[in-house]
Amino acid sequence: MPNPAGMHDDLERMLLSAEEISARVAQLGQAISRDYADKPLLMIGVLKGSVVFMADLMRAIDIPVQIDFMAVSSYGQGAQSTGMVRIDKDIDISLAGKHILIAEDILDSGKTLSHLMALLATREPASMRVVALLDKPSRRTVDIRADYTGFEVPDEFLVGYGLDYAERYRNLPGVAVLKREVYAT
């Protein structure tokens, strides 16, 4: 891949090209449009990683769709490994009667998503599903799965298309594997 100003020195290899992602996102959009044809759909993006995915996926959906965003951070890790989710930014739209679809960049341990789903369930949406661009099933510690998945990926640290390492690389058009030495040190 091109290497302007050494931007990609930390990258091991490209995993998914922008074209591959675009083709898969189009398929996800078609499936979602079909499944929600007669239901008021609210897509909720989990900031910041889902921003690029949301922007593309919403345009691949050809039925009415509302969007909103949440920002969450997990705390209670380490000693308190049950983990909880703290809401840093909440949605503005009421969930009552809405069919909500949570959009995640990547499903890893599943902890963030399971806590977020438990929290949103208390607001009594009509239904709740999950779309994840990437899924690392080998890392799952919570019994949870996405209803729509873009790609199953290996247990490597990935960046690009919204995913970051220390807030970098979100703007890569595709998804790349970060060199192990970058985060192992």
Ligand code: IMP
């Ligand atoms: P989980 O609670 O372990 O499922 O964490 C999911 C979150 O961790 C994702 O929404 C990402 O923000 C982050 N994450 C997990 N794996 C990766 C990765 O390979 N690259 C970048 N971020 C990741």
Ligand code: MG
């Ligand atoms: Mg995230």
